[in-house]
Amino acid sequence: MVRAALVQFSGHQSKEINIQKAEDLARQAAGNGARIICLPELSTTIYFCFDRDKKWFETAEPIPGPAVNRLAKVAKETGTVIVYPLYENDNGTLYNTAAVLGPDGNLIGRYRKMSIPQILRTVKPGETPGDERFFFAPGNLGFPVFDTPFGVKIGILICYDRHFPEAARILGLKGAHLLLVPTATYREWIREVWEIELRGHAIANMFYVGGVNKVGKDVGGPADRHYFGTALFIDPKGNVMGRAGDKQDEILYADIDPKVCDDTRDLWGFFKFRRPDAYGEILKDTI
Numbered sequence: 001m002v003r004a005a006l007v008q009f010s011g012h013q014s015k016e017i018n019i020q021k022a023e024d025l026a027r028q029a030a031g032n033g034a035r036i037i038c039l040p041e042l043s044t045t046i047y048f049c050f051d052r053d054k055k056w057f058e059t060a061e062p063i064p065g066p067a068v069n070r071l072a073k074v075a076k077e078t079g080t081v082i083v084y085p086l087y088e089n090d091n092g093t094l095y096n097t098a099a100v101l102g103p104d105g106n107l108i109g110r111y112r113k114m115s116i117p118q119i120l121r122t123v124k125p126g127e128t129p130g131d132e133r134f135f136f137a138p139g140n141l142g143f144p145v146f147d148t149p150f151g152v153k154i155g156i157l158i159c160y161d162r163h164f165p166e167a168a169r170i171l172g173l174k175g176a177h178l179l180l181v182p183t184a185t186y187r188e189w190i191r192e193v194w195e196i197e198l199r200g201h202a203i204a205n206m207f208y209v210g211g212v213n214k215v216g217k218d219v220g221g222p223a224d225r226h227y228f229g230t231a232l233f234i235d236p237k238g239n240v241m242g243r244a245g246d247k248q249d250e251i252l253y254a255d256i257d258p259k260v261c262d263d264t265r266d267l268w269g270f271f272k273f274r275r276p277d278a279y280g281e282i283l284k285d286t287i
Helices: 017-031 054-061 067-076 159-163 166-174 190-205 258-268
Strands: 002-008 036-037 079-090 094-099 107-112 154-156 180-184 208-213 231-236 240-243 252-255
Touching: 002 017, 017 036, 017 067, 017 154, 017 252, 054 079, 054 159, 067 079, 067 094, 067 166, 067 231, 079 107, 079 154, 079 180, 094 154, 094 258, 107 208, 159 166, 159 180, 159 190, 166 180, 166 190, 180 258, 190 231, 231 252
Parallel strands: 002 036, 002 208, 036 079, 154 180, 180 208
Antiparallel strands: 002 252, 079 094, 094 107, 208 231, 231 240
């Protein structure tokens, strides 16, 4: 068994406050036995994609870089793997990225958000649409699965990526035991969809899923945006193992057993009895 932790917290317009909070909460999670720790999408900033302003480009940083180096130090001090999502600047190309930091303080790897939305319509009158394509280039690293020293293989999908079952399936076929989904989602009508989608991924791919969201209002962000938190862990049969609240910073824990994934896959046979020879149509732009 390997204990994992989802760390949900509210964002702040001060990058330093966000980094300090991430350090403190990661240490707290490690102190409670967590060996794999995941933070929310864009943990170093508020969610800024409603504000189409180039000033936000300045908040992106390289990996390794100042923020990642600080969390890598925490990972080394605590002997943990930390999944740290942030705004990445790779020689002038900007990505929505999750850095995977190892217990030796080194970078295990990174995942870059693949599906970048441009939401030009809104459900709520007067709501400012989000334009992530203004801020982020589409990910170019595919769907990697990361080995950890604890025997748990992890895959990552960032927020909007979770709407694409093909992405989760690739991670399952590549042997992931735990899918982590760092998110910044505030629309109330998505709350139910959030759980349904994550449970569906767990069942279809017979792995654990941990979804972690920002929570509450970003300090310095729009007053009408309340991130609904509700981090949750789901087991490989789709059962909710635990659920966080929707109002405050919180750490949610679950014990991950790779053998449960193996046993469920052997029992259900979803991978064994696939028909890849019949799935060619899914590769077409339109059907």
